[in-house]
Amino acid sequence: MFIKEFEIRWNDLDANKHLANSAYTSYMSHTRMAFLNELGFGLNxxxxxxxxxxxxxxxxxxxxxxxxxxxxxxxxELMGLSKDGMFFEFHHNFYDPQGKHLAHCELMGGWIDLNNRKLTTLDTELLQFFDRAEKAESFRFLSREDTRKNAKFPKDLA
Known part of the structure; x- marks a missing residue:
């Protein structure tokens, strides 16, 4: 399990004077990028x-x-990855310094080719980064159907 530590700053708070929803998202995003960077799959x-x-x-x-x-x-925790690397699933947990569980997030995403703006698979070199990654005990291989399993799609308005 990969862990990143954060100190709550005043600009991370909402009107109720507790951690804002947007700060949770920001901390998780930073944790994911730190995880990828540690694997050698950084911004470069x-x-x-x-x-x-x-x-x-x-x-x-x-x-x-x-x-x-x-x-x-x-x-x-790396919970899932498609065999071609196109889709990934991460779980995040928030803990206080004593280990008390504060929040949990299930996240699913994919990789987009920035030139053609479409989802793309990972090449063999990039898949090797994930081969080296620690996987959750309940890790599974994902399919396209897993990415929309709970979605309800209304009809278009137009």
Missing amino acids: VLEDKQLGPVVFYEHMYYFREILPGATVRVSL
């Missing part, structure tokens, strides 16, 4: 390959308030 590789990560959904569960001045640890 993304730029060279003209790849960008896209988030399909983030489902948050909030258990306890996180208040100003607190320190939180944000974990990342």
Whole structure:
């Protein structure tokens, strides 16, 4: 499990004076990029390959308030990856310094080719980065259907 630590700053707070939803998202994004960077799959590789990560959904569960001045640890677990690398699933957990569980997020996304603006697979070189990554105990290989399993699609308005 990969862990990144953050100190809650005043500009991370919302009107209720606790950690804002946008700050949770920012901390998770920073944790994911730190994880990828540690694997050797950093911004330089993304730029060279003209790849960008896209988030399909983030489902948050909030258990306890996180208040100003607190320190939180944000974990990342690699829960799933498609065999071609196009899709990924990460789970994040937020903990206080004593290990109390504060929040949980399930996230699914994919890789976009920045030139043609379409989802793309990862080449063998990039897949090897994920081969080296620690995987969750319940890791699974993802299919395209997994990326939309809970979605309800209304009809177009036009």
